[in-house]
Amino acid sequence: MHIIESRACFGQGMIQGEKVSSYQKYLKEMEGAFRSSQGTDSETLLYTTYSYEAGEAGKAGDLYFGMTVLEPVTVNGECCMTRGHFHLKRNCAEFYFGISGSGLLLLMNEQGRTWAERVEAGSVHYIDGKLAHRLVNTGNGQLKVGACWPADAGHDYDAIEKRAFGYRIFKNKEEITWEENGENGISDIPK
Numbered sequence: 001m002h003i004i005e006s007r008a009c010f011g012q013g014m015i016q017g018e019k020v021s022s023y024q025k026y027l028k029e030m031e032g033a034f035r036s037s038q039g040t041d042s043e044t045l046l047y048t049t050y051s052y053e054a055g056e057a058g059k060a061g062d063l064y065f066g067m068t069v070l071e072p073v074t075v076n077g078e079c080c081m082t083r084g085h086f087h088l089k090r091n092c093a094e095f096y097f098g099i100s101g102s103g104l105l106l107l108m109n110e111q112g113r114t115w116a117e118r119v120e121a122g123s124v125h126y127i128d129g130k131l132a133h134r135l136v137n138t139g140n141g142q143l144k145v146g147a148c149w150p151a152d153a154g155h156d157y158d159a160i161e162k163r164a165f166g167y168r169i170f171k172n173k174e175e176i177t178w179e180e181n182g183e184n185g186i187s188d189i190p191k
């Protein structure tokens with residue numbers, strides 16, 4: 001039997017290997033997402049996303065694998081977060097899993113109802129394809145979260161622009177608080 005090495009691996013908090021790409025998101029690209037970015041350096045790094053796309057791009061039935069590393073920074077007290085998205089194909093679900101750090105996974109349905117799941121090392125999160133999802137780092141160190149999603153899911157950022165997540169998450173020293181965001185803040189998990 002011929003044994004070969006794996007084509008990608010986690011290494012020192014990142015994914016390395018062939019067909020792994022990454023990008024870094026800075027505050028200057030997401031200023032509108034925060035309540036106020038005044039006084040915070042627009043070059044502040046918010047998060048890095050790694051994506052392992054081994055198969056044919058966008059092929060139905062194929063899977064992508066990734067990891068997002070959120071920095072422990074705040075923007076006028078608001079916790080570091082990802083841009084967040086729906087999937088273009090609302091029937092495409094996704095798994096997230098906590099690797100290290102602590103945070104929240106904000107989930108929002110298409111009516112704007114928003115709630116959160118706690119993310120920590122070892123937590124596993126099934127994200128229904130109809131739900132928007134955003135990660136928030138509430139801890140004192142980096143939040144690292146793995147993901148696996150259908151290659152043809154696509155990203156719908158426009159829907160988030162039109163209807164923002166219902167809550168904003170803030171950190172004051174060690175205390176985590178949240179505030180309703182516009183008209184969408186509805187705390188109940190939908191029936």
Ligand SMILES: [Fe+2]
Nearest residue numbers: 087094133149
């Ligand atoms: Fe997703």
